[in-house]
Amino acid sequence: EVQLVESGGGLVQPGGSLRLxxxxxxFTFSDHYMDWVRQAPGKGLEWVGRxxxxxxxxxxxxxxxxxxxxxxxxxxxxxSFYLQMNSLQTEDTAVYFCARGAFCSSSRCxxxxxxxxxxxxxxxxx
Amino acid sequence: DIQMTQFPSTLSASxxxxxxxxxxxxxxxxxxxxxxxxKPGEAPKVLIYDASTLKSGVPLRFSxxxxxxxxxxxxxxxxxxxxxxxxxxxxxSYSLTFGGGTKVEIK
Numbered sequence: 336e337v338q339l340v341e342s343g344g345g346l347v348q349p350g351g352s353l354r355l356x357x358x359x360x361x362f363t364f365s366d367h368y369m370d371w372v373r374q375a376p377g378k379g380l381e382w383v384g385r386x387x388x389x390x391x392x393x394x395x396x397x398x399x400x401x402x403x404x405x406x407x408x409x410x411x412x413x414x415s416f417y418l419q420m421n422s423l424q425t426e427d428t429a430v431y432f433c434a435r436g437a438f439c440s441s442s443r444c445x446x447x448x449x450x451x452x453x454x455x456x457x458x459x460x461x
Numbered sequence: 462d463i464q465m466t467q468f469p470s471t472l473s474a475s476x477x478x479x480x481x482x483x484x485x486x487x488x489x490x491x492x493x494x495x496x497x498x499x500k501p502g503e504a505p506k507v508l509i510y511d512a513s514t515l516k517s518g519v520p521l522r523f524s525x526x527x528x529x530x531x532x533x534x535x536x537x538x539x540x541x542x543x544x545x546x547x548x549x550x551x552x553x554s555y556s557l558t559f560g561g562g563t564k565v566e567i568k
Contacts, residue, residue, distance in 0.1 A: 370557070379546075379548065379559060379560075379561050379562040380497075380499075380505065380548055380550075380559045380562070381559065382550075382556075382557040382558065382559065385557070396555050396556065398556065399462065399556070432504055432505075437552075445493045445552045445553060446510065446552060447495035447497075447507045447510040447550065447552060448495075448497075448505075448507065448550075449507055449510075449516070451504035451505055451506070452504065453503075453504055454504060
């Protein structure tokens with residue numbers, strides 16, 4: 336059974352940092368892209384960032400709203416996925432979901448998020 | 462970034478009604494679009510991907526279609542458990558984007 340479990344959320348002051356983790360199990364983690372998606376209270380879904388798999392040199396992509404402040408990374412040896420968030424702003428307050436992206440064994444791998452974690456709440460407030 | 466315009470933002474329908482939600486992409490995304498269902502307090506679940514492929518286990522009353530850059534999610538006969546918010550998402554570009562969501566309520 337595929338499982339994604341986020342942790343690391345909490346209350347942080349504006350300008351602060353936080354690191355989220357996602358523990359994956361039940362599938363071959365190293366084969367998949369991995370993504371972070373967030374949802375501000377009462378709002379819609381916003382894609383945050385992605386790390387591709389080893390085949391694609393673990394390259395990353397970011398939403399414009401977080402580029403330069405957030406960093407995604409992964410550790411295939413422990414099936415873990417991370418989101419380092421720096422210079423946090425009040426508008427970063429949201430539930431952060433870890434999501435499994437495409438299985439990728441070729442040059443281009445478009446695909447939906449087929450499994451999601453339950454999310455972890457990040458609150459940025461003074 | 463590719464913008465996804467989703468409408469309506471809310472709709473109210475009766476059990477058994479046919480319901481249609483539309484998503485329009487600001488540029489071509491081929492058929493690289495998914496539809497998700499999200500219930501309060503839960504993570505989203507993918508219903509349809511590649512515009513019209515039903516994910517295994519999703520009821521057959523859900524279907525997706527495409528006409529150019531316009532995509533449609535149809536629920537052929539609305540059921541009480543379909544009360545949720547639905548999102549489209551394109552995965553054609555490096556920067557992934559979601560539509561604004563459609564909240565479906567049961568009358």
